[in-house]
Amino acid sequence: MKNKLLLVILTTFSIISCNKLKESKLETDNLIDQNISKLLFSHLEIDNMKISPIELINYFQDSINLSDVVKSEQRLFLLISENCCQECVHRELKRISELQSSFNTKEIVILLGYSQPREQYAYIRYYNLNNQIFSFYGKTPLNETKILDLPLYFVLDNTLRIKHPLYVSSNMPIDFVDNYIRKVLSSIND
Numbered sequence: 001m002k003n004k005l006l007l008v009i010l011t012t013f014s015i016i017s018c019n020k021l022k023e024s025k026l027e028t029d030n031l032i033d034q035n036i037s038k039l040l041f042s043h044l045e046i047d048n049m050k051i052s053p054i055e056l057i058n059y060f061q062d063s064i065n066l067s068d069v070v071k072s073e074q075r076l077f078l079l080i081s082e083n084c085c086q087e088c089v090h091r092e093l094k095r096i097s098e099l100q101s102s103f104n105t106k107e108i109v110i111l112l113g114y115s116q117p118r119e120q121y122a123y124i125r126y127y128n129l130n131n132q133i134f135s136f137y138g139k140t141p142l143n144e145t146k147i148l149d150l151p152l153y154f155v156l157d158n159t160l161r162i163k164h165p166l167y168v169s170s171n172m173p174i175d176f177v178d179n180y181i182r183k184v185l186s187s188i189n190d
Contacts, residue, residue: 046154049162056111056134059121069109069132070158074188076181079152081113088170092151095174097127099181106130107185108153153177155184 053067069075078096080089096105110133114120117135124133155163166180 046162046165051156051160051162053160054136056136057117058132058134059118064134066156067158067160069134070156070160072158074155074157074163075109076107076184076188077109077111077154077156079111079113079154082115083113083149084151085149085170088151088168091170092168092177093124093127093129095177095181096131097129099178100128100130103182103185104189105181105185106132107189108181109134111136153180153184155188 051066053065055063056066056069057063078092080092096108096110099105108131110124110129110131112120112124112133112135114135120135121133124131150167150169152165152167154165157163164180164184166177168177
């Protein structure tokens, strides 16, 4: 009798646990769908957006206008800030560092939006990056209402219009972002 009672209790517990797992998976799937929708909408919202020609500061504290960085050619930018997921920032800097050996990632201009950019320069140097690196103080080059707290790749041309934006989230496949970088760099260098 005790064995039958124990079997009924275990079976009931298993059924309840399975139902809770299914509910949890549905909630997780729904959250992922919401995040994907938010990312896609954000990409569409900033694609072809014109940004203001702000002053940038390099490591040596020299000022340069954003339009001078672009000049007559398109450039691939990576925008990171202290509001970004720092794990995501680390991952993108590591990605650029690892891709350097197989691809010319020096063409990626890194924009820093940190209140203490000098500390971030040191952090970026840790990855042995040879990229042009600039910081901006105060106002971001993009409309803040349209920025997610994620690293953002985008192409900028001499009209200062954003093309091919890509927010990079932690659940994005690694190969997808690597291929994006390769494809964009090869297309703007042709």
